Structure formats: structure tokens, C-alpha cells
Amino acid sequence: MTLSDNTPAGPQVLISEVGPRDGLQSVGATMPTVDKCRWIAALAAAGLREIEVGSFVPAKLLPQMADVAEVVRYALTLTDPYPGLTVMALVPNRRGAEAALAAGVHKLTLPVSASEAHSLANVRKTREQMLGELREVLALRRERAPGVAVEVGLSTAFGCTLQGAVDEDEVIRLAVACAQAGVDEVGLSDTTGMAHPAQVRRLFTRLRAELGGGAGSAHMHNTRGLGLANCLAAFDVGVRTFDASLGGLGGCPYAPGASGNVVTEDLVFMFEAMGVRTGVDVEQLIAARAPLQAGLPGEPVYGMIPEAGLPKGWLARQSR
Amino acid sequence: MTLSDNTPAGPQVLISEVGPRDGLQSVGATMPTVDKCRWIAALAAAGLREIEVGSFVPAKLLPQMADVAEVVRYALTLTDPYPGLTVMALVPNRRGAEAALAAGVHKLTLPVSASEAHSLANVRKTREQMLGELREVLALRRERAPGVAVEVGLSTAFGCTLQGAVDEDEVIRLAVACAQAGVDEVGLSDTTGMAHPAQVRRLFTRLRAELGGGAGSAHMHNTRGLGLANCLAAFDVGVRTFDASLGGLGGCPYAPGASGNVVTEDLVFMFEAMGVRTGVDVEQLIAARAPLQAGLPGEPVYGMIPEAGLPKGWLARQSR
Numbered sequence: 065m066t067l068s069d070n071t072p073a074g075p076q077v078l079i080s081e082v083g084p085r086d087g088l089q090s091v092g093a094t095m096p097t098v099d100k101c102r103w104i105a106a107l108a109a110a111g112l113r114e115i116e117v118g119s120f121v122p123a124k125l126l127p128q129m130a131d132v133a134e135v136v137r138y139a140l141t142l143t144d145p146y147p148g149l150t151v152m153a154l155v156p157n158r159r160g161a162e163a164a165l166a167a168g169v170h171k172l173t174l175p176v177s178a179s180e181a182h183s184l185a186n187v188r189k190t191r192e193q194m195l196g197e198l199r200e201v202l203a204l205r206r207e208r209a210p211g212v213a214v215e216v217g218l219s220t221a222f223g224c225t226l227q228g229a230v231d232e233d234e235v236i237r238l239a240v241a242c243a244q245a246g247v248d249e250v251g252l253s254d255t256t257g258m259a260h261p262a263q264v265r266r267l268f269t270r271l272r273a274e275l276g277g278g279a280g281s282a283h284m285h286n287t288r289g290l291g292l293a294n295c296l297a298a299f300d301v302g303v304r305t306f307d308a309s310l311g312g313l314g315g316c317p318y319a320p321g322a323s324g325n326v327v328t329e330d331l332v333f334m335f336e337a338m339g340v341r342t343g344v345d346v347e348q349l350i351a352a353r354a355p356l357q358a359g360l361p362g363e364p365v366y367g368m369i370p371e372a373g374l375p376k377g378w379l380a381r382q383s384r
Numbered sequence: 385m386t387l388s389d390n391t392p393a394g395p396q397v398l399i400s401e402v403g404p405r406d407g408l409q410s411v412g413a414t415m416p417t418v419d420k421c422r423w424i425a426a427l428a429a430a431g432l433r434e435i436e437v438g439s440f441v442p443a444k445l446l447p448q449m450a451d452v453a454e455v456v457r458y459a460l461t462l463t464d465p466y467p468g469l470t471v472m473a474l475v476p477n478r479r480g481a482e483a484a485l486a487a488g489v490h491k492l493t494l495p496v497s498a499s500e501a502h503s504l505a506n507v508r509k510t511r512e513q514m515l516g517e518l519r520e521v522l523a524l525r526r527e528r529a530p531g532v533a534v535e536v537g538l539s540t541a542f543g544c545t546l547q548g549a550v551d552e553d554e555v556i557r558l559a560v561a562c563a564q565a566g567v568d569e570v571g572l573s574d575t576t577g578m579a580h581p582a583q584v585r586r587l588f589t590r591l592r593a594e595l596g597g598g599a600g601s602a603h604m605h606n607t608r609g610l611g612l613a614n615c616l617a618a619f620d621v622g623v624r625t626f627d628a629s630l631g632g633l634g635g636c637p638y639a640p641g642a643s644g645n646v647v648t649e650d651l652v653f654m655f656e657a658m659g660v661r662t663g664v665d666v667e668q669l670i671a672a673r674a675p676l677q678a679g680l681p682g683e684p685v686y687g688m689i690p691e692a693g694l695p696k697g698w699l700a701r702q703s704r
Contacts, residue, residue: 228697258695260657261616288695289650289688290657293612296581300620330609337580337610368609375578375608377548 075343087313099359179224223258249280257287311365407633419679543578571600577607631685
């Protein structure tokens with residue numbers, strides 16, 4: 065999606081919804097396909113214009129994602145009512161990318177761990193091996209679908225529960241290696257909820273200095289309550305794409321103790337309250353929890369805004 | 385408390401704990417005096433050096449505060465082990481200030497509402513009448529205890545659930561009026577959880593431009609999840625004193641829908657993680673929840689850090 069900063073009515077930040085992938089892959093239950101589709105439709109209706117709808121991984125590893133091709137095909141039909149919609153999927157390797165491209169996704173995202181220990185636990189590959197996978201995916205993209213964007217999310221970029229601190233120079237070196245391989249955007253993920261605002265500003269400032277427009281999204285977790293403060297910190301240093309998950313669904317099952325994506329409802333509320341246009345309607349976003357909860361009965365959802373409600377006079381204030 | 389910015393070992397921000405006043409006055413149950421004392425001792429032991437220990441209001445209005453003079457006398461004994469400790473109390477008027485000064489407090493805080501509607505609901509006085517009370521308290525201070533500090537917290541400074549938006553010029557005018565009357569510090573309170581980071585930066589920047597060193601604390605609520613982001617925003621524009629409440633206890637009972645002080649544990653964690661010294665030990669702070677919960681059985685407490693735990697390697701990182 066192109067952000068039209070110049071036109072007063074256009075969004076100024078892009079909220080990239082990761083719930084249907086990151087959220088669903090972290091919970092034990094499998095959401096029925098029809099509920100996934102209803103949920104994704106509600107997300108798009110609320111104004112979200114980038115949705116990570118699933119991951120192309122072997123169904124025996126993640127049965128929650130067995131229907132991902134079908135879900136992608138459904139999501140693509142939503143570009144009719146919502147022409148700016150980007151349908152995105154996670155792929156861990158060339159094989160996943162082949163399936164995702166065959167299904168017609170607009171954008172691929174690959175997880176590359178900044179921590180070697182996390183890389184081995186999450187994808188059973190070293191970081192170097194993952195860079196190799198990435199190069200294969202990029203070669204495939206050149207051959208088959210040059211119009212498809214490829215993003216890397218550098219997980220555990222702010223620390224790792226398995227190995228502890230992650231060297232910031234290594235994070236930046238890895239990001240540069242991804243960009244040199246031909247990736248369009250490299251984002252930084254606080255997979256384990258260890259990031260703090262000073263670190264977020266430091267790392268994204270360095271990332272933007274090295275990669276310019278190739279610096280991608282801030283993927284923050286709310287594990288220790290700093291999710292929104294970290295997003296604010298990233299915004300302050302120029303980040304304009306933010307991953308979030310409706311109801312805070314998700315986290316990383318391979319990083320012990322980690323949980324809690326930033327809640328989309330709260331993140332959109334923060335930006336809109338600040339007068340930063342997201343293009344997303346908070347009330348419709350809250351309404352999009354219904355299909356999520358229908359498809360995952362009993363699964364806890366989080367978020368302050370859905371509980372506290374919008375402040376008095378919100379509609380008059382919201383700058384859309 | 386004087387913040388010694390120049391000495392590497394000294395705190396760089398002052399966390400002002402308001403739980404024993406703001407928290408206890410918002411809950412239905414009355415904490416036994418002995419538990420209040422144990423709790424305050426634990427807060428001081430954790431490193432907190434400004435504690436609002438109660439309010440001097442008629443016991444028939446707030447029975448939770450009937451023992452406030454006794455609690456103040458106990459808290460003053462803590463200056464023996466903790467010499468830098470400031471014992472603070474809220475007073476709504478001259479009569480309360482007389483009792484507080486007689487008890488020996490180091491610092492008085494008066495609530496002045498930025499919203500006329502909230503002023504009438506909270507203290508049954510107009511804002512002008514509250515400025516009159518304030519002048520009487522300041523006259524009393526000059527006569528009887530010139531060494532005692534007087535602070536005003538401007539409540540509903542960021543919006544009011546009763547009247548909606550609060551004019552920012554009026555907030556600043558009221559702050560200047562308080563300073564001209566002779567108040568030492570004027571802080572801004574997000575009583576109703578309506579503040580957002582852009583507004584926090586704007587208002588505190590103006591406050592500091594007008595009042596200089598007389599600009600006081602940021603008292604933020606977490607009603608809509610923005611508590612820490614708002615504290616970060618205030619820090620960014622130079623604020624160095626932050627109100628918080630252990631376990632997030634409290635809020636304002638006269639502002640419908642408002643709840644949730646910023647959680648001291650989470651706020652201290654954020655600053656310490658950033659390398660901003662608070663002088664407070666997060667683990668001892670978490671331990672200070674025990675006497676709070678013993679004295680208020682069944683009362684919910686909040687906070688992400690107590691649930692998620694400190695990140696791996698925290699002790700090595702904490703810059704104290």
C-alpha cells in the first residue's frame with residue numbers, strides 16, 4: 065500500500081494486521097475457514113489495508129494453517145470492495161513461497177531470527193541458512209511474480225528469552241544482508257517483549273539510516289506493558305508501518321514467556337487520538353472482534369479501548 | 385526531593401507514589417492502619433522517595449482516610465532509614481491543610497480541576513473558589529510552615545467525562561494563576577484517561593514554558609492503555625516527576641468511567657529498561673504488593689511486569 069502523506073484525507077501510518085496469521089498460529093484451537101473469512105472481511109471493512117492472512121507451512125506442523133490457500137483466495141476477492149488491500153502471507157522457505165505465489169498473494173513475509181538460538185528453535189535453521197532460504201525465495205519471486213513484495217521481519221531483534229541480549233550491530237548487519245539480497249522491506253520484531261523505547265528509537269534510527277525506504281514495520285509486543293510506548297517511540301523516529309493483532313491475539317510459541325501482540329484497537333486509538341490518520345475506524349475494529357470470538361470460542365482477547373470505550377466526543381475528534 | 389542529575393548514581397526521574405492516597409480513596413473497603421503502615425514502609429524500602437500517604441478530608445466523607453494523621457506520623461518515622469523521603473498529603477482546603485501541617489507533612493497537594501463541571505462534582509466548588517482555597521492554604525503555609533512545599537495537581541487537564549473537551553488555554557491560564565498565587569509546582573492530571581501523547585507533549589511544553597521549574601508532575605491514567613506512552617511523551621519534553629500507583633490502584637470516583645492509575649511497577653520498569661534511573665528496585669516494588677493485598681483482600685491489582693516477570697538478564701542491565 066502506498067501511503068499518501070500529501071493528501072490530507074489519506075492515512076499517515078499503515079497498520080498491518082497480523083492476527084489471522086500470528087494470532088491463529090499461536091493458539092491451540094483451529095478457527096474454521098468460514099470464520100477466518102468473516103473475520104478478515106470485518107478487518108478489511110474496518111479500514112485495514114494490509115492483512116497477513118496466514119502462513120504457508122506444512123499442515124502437519126501447523127494444522128491451524130491447513131486452509132491457508134483457500135483463505136488467501138477469499139481475501140483476494142476483498143480487493144473488489146477495498147481496492148487498496150494488500151493480502152500478505154508468511155512463508156518460511158521456497159516451498160512455502162511457491163504455494164503462496166500460486167495462491168496469488170500480494171506480499172510475502174519471511175521470518176529471520178536475529179538470535180541464533182531463536183532461529184534454531186523457531187525454524188530449525190541457522191541464521192545463515194535462513195538467508196539462503198531468503199535468496200531462493202527472492203530468485204523465485206524474480207522468475208514468477210516480480211510484482212509481489214517481499215518483506216523480512218527480524219524476530220528477537222530486541223532480545224531473546226533463549227539467549228538473552230541480542231547484539232544491535234548484528235541486528236543491523238542482518239538487516240543489511242537481507243536488503244542486499246533484494247528484500248523490499250526489513251522490519252524489526254520484539255518477539256519476546258523485551259524492547260524498550262530508547263532501544264526502539266536507537267535501532268530503528270540505525271535501520272532507517274542503513275536501509276532508507278527499505279526500513280519496514282515495527283512489530284511490538286505488549287508482554288511487559290510497553291507495546292504502545294514502543295510504537296510511539298518508533299513513530300517518533302520515522303517508522304510508519306506497525307504490526308498489530310486484533311484483540312492482542314498471538315505471540316510466539318517458541319519463545320517461552322512471550323505473548324501478546326500489540327492490540328490493534330488500542331494502537332489505532334492512540335494514533336487517531338494524536339491526529340495521526342490510520343484510515344481505520346475504531347468502532348468497526350471493535351465490531352471485528354465478533355467473528356474472531358465466534359471462530360475461537362473461549363479464547364481470551366485483550367485491549368483497553370474495547371473495555372473502557374471511546375472518550376466522550378470521539379466522533380467529532382476523529383480526523384478521518 | 386532534589387534530583388541529582390549530575391551524579392551518575394542519583395535518580396534521573398522522581399516516581400511519586402500516590403497509591404496510599406489516590407488508590408485507597410477510590411476503593412470501597414478501608415485498609416486497616418497497620419496495613420497502610422506496612423505498605424508505606426515497603427514502598428519506601430523499594431526506593432520510592434515521595435509518597436502521598438493520605439488526604440486530610442472529613443472522615444464522614446472518606447472514612448478510608450480517618451486515620452490519616454496517624455499514618456503521616458508513622459510515615460515520618462521512615463525518614464530515619466530513608467533520609468530523602470518526602471511525606472505528602474492531599475488537602476482540599478485550609479482546614480485540611482491545618483491538620484496536615486499539624487501532623488508534620490513535608491508537602492501538601494491540592495486538587496484544582498481544569499473542568500468546571502468536574503470541580504463542582506469533585507469538591508463542590510467552582511474553579512475560582514478553589515483558587516481562593518489555595519490562596520488561604522498558601523497564607524497558612526507562610527505563617528506556620530514556610531519549609532513545606534505546596535503542589536497543585538490540575539485534574540481533568542486533558543479532558544473531562546462530564547463536560548468533554550477542556551480548553552488547553554484555560555488549563556495553562558489556571559496553572560499560571562496557581563503559580564502566581566505562590567504554589568511551588570503545578571502538575572497536570574489525566575483524571576479521566578483521555579490524554580494522548582501529542583496532547584501530553586503540547587501541554588507540558590506550554591506548562592514548562594510558562595512555569596519553568598514550577599512545572600510539576602505528570603499524573604497519567606491507563607484507562608485506555610496509553611498510560612506509559614503518555615509518560616514517555618511527558619519525559620520527552622522534559623517532565624521528570626511522574627505519579628503512579630502500586631498495582632494501578634485507584635482512579636477518580638467522581639469521573640464516571642475513569643479508572644486506573646499508571647502502574648508503578650510498569651512505569652519504573654520502563655524507565656529503568658531505558659537506562660533512566662528511578663532509584664527504585666522493581667523486585668522490591670513487586671514485593672510491596674503483599675502488604676497492599678493483605679490490607680485489601682480481594683481488591684484487584686493490575687500491572688504487566690508483575691505478571692510477565694522481568695526479562696532475562698535484567699539484574700545485569702539495571703543501571704542503579
